[in-house]
Amino acid sequence: MSVLEREITRGLWTVDGSLVMYEEEFDRITLLLNRLRIDASAKIVFLVDKNGQQIAGAGEIDQVDTTSLASLTAGNVAATDGLAKLIGEKEFSILFHEGRKDNIHISIVGQRLILVVIFDERSSLGLVRLRVRKASADLERVLVEMERKAREAGASDVASPFAEITDEDIDALFSE
């Protein structure tokens, strides 16, 4: 079990269980995704959480509807997880979809996140798998750091941007 897995099992991801990301981690993650995209000769690399929220991406991401892609990826992983449990497996940690031109490689990082790599004939499944393995380890390290920071922030009670939200703020959202 990795460090991150242990931390998550202990339920320490964040104070209230939701995911919080700060600029610094976002930059580090984006850097790692960019490196993976180049190393794996991929078109797009992005990271989604298991609930379908897109976390960061690299490559030709403006060419696709990443919000939908994130949600469908999470649905896909959730359904596959369900299948795994049905037959007594813990999970299927890698999913691969082969298309005529483009392919999608999906893998789980640190139990909670999903790494998606989209590539075409300029790369190969073997290369992608190899590079993903290395990148996953790097990503896990950043995630552990994120988790630690979130926990410390929780301990020192750093306010969420919503802590001082007023009824008027909320009403204003619906005034249009």
Next chain:
Amino acid sequence: MSFINYAAREINVKIVFYGPGLCGKTTNLQYIYEKSNPQQKGKLISLATETDRTLFFDFLPLDLGSVRGFKTRFHLYTVPGQVFYDASRRLILKGVDGVVFVADSQEARTDANIESLRNLGENLRENGFDVKTIPYVLQLNKRDLPSAVAVETLYRLLNFKGEPTFEAVATTGIGVFETLKAVAKQVLYELRRR
């Protein structure tokens, strides 16, 4: 679970529309999609069978504007209502921030409503949530049908914690945005409370 992204200055929350088969969950989303500004909404994705029954989920991302400089993005999901899709329903509730229960007002669907509500409680529990504390709104849909049961009767049967309750006709949009606003407000209040 909500996702607060300080880098992009946005907050993402997940709302799930629950209820028995053919109660109008997808119709709610379709109406919201039709009436929202193009810049507010993403694509409406429906994973449905050939006969337009929801097979896995519908998904609609919606931007509701900014609060304190943070963009609020709501991810709206429906579940498949048919009884035998229970495994899928359970998956979709993962990480939920707020639930809308869409009840079918027709008399013949009374039992289906009650069963679906019980099923919601069970599936929320499986995901580590408590139906009594999660942001939650009840919608009594299909109020225009002649066979609709009196509102008071449905309220007594289905409202279990004094949650906000709305009468609706999702096909024409009556009550749809009111329902959405009510659940969105509760979710934001919950974020404040944390």
